[in-house]
Amino acid sequence: MTLVFIAIFAILGAFARYGQSIAVQGLLGRSFPFATLSINVLGSFLMGFLFFLTVERVQMNPELRTGILTGGLGAYTTFSTFSLETLHLIEGGEWAKAALYAAASVVLSIAAAMLGAYLSRNLGVPA
Numbered sequence: 001m002t003l004v005f006i007a008i009f010a011i012l013g014a015f016a017r018y019g020q021s022i023a024v025q026g027l028l029g030r031s032f033p034f035a036t037l038s039i040n041v042l043g044s045f046l047m048g049f050l051f052f053l054t055v056e057r058v059q060m061n062p063e064l065r066t067g068i069l070t071g072g073l074g075a076y077t078t079f080s081t082f083s084l085e086t087l088h089l090i091e092g093g094e095w096a097k098a099a100l101y102a103a104a105s106v107v108l109s110i111a112a113a114m115l116g117a118y119l120s121r122n123l124g125v126p127a
Helices: 002-028 034-057 062-076 079-091 095-121
Strands: none
Touching (some): 002 062, 034 062, 034 079, 034 095
């Protein structure tokens, strides 16, 4: 059943990623990889939030939890795209943009995971 949940949530995660990419690129353009950055930051927040929420606060079927975290967020977040976009910026001679993008992705994504963990632990839901 775990594999079924992973597959179902992977489809949903991929759709969410595509939809967010289209929306962010429509709003902010393509001159900077804002879409991938926003996906990685939100995905990190959701991973921090949902991981700690479902481990420490809310009882959840372990197979469903694996489906959401591994399938859904695994398909939603975009580290391989991040790597390729960083390489593209470097190869285009845009070293400053590449450095900004890499630093922002790492710092903001870790901060988002920390915020998600903090919020899930302080929701007021009894453990």
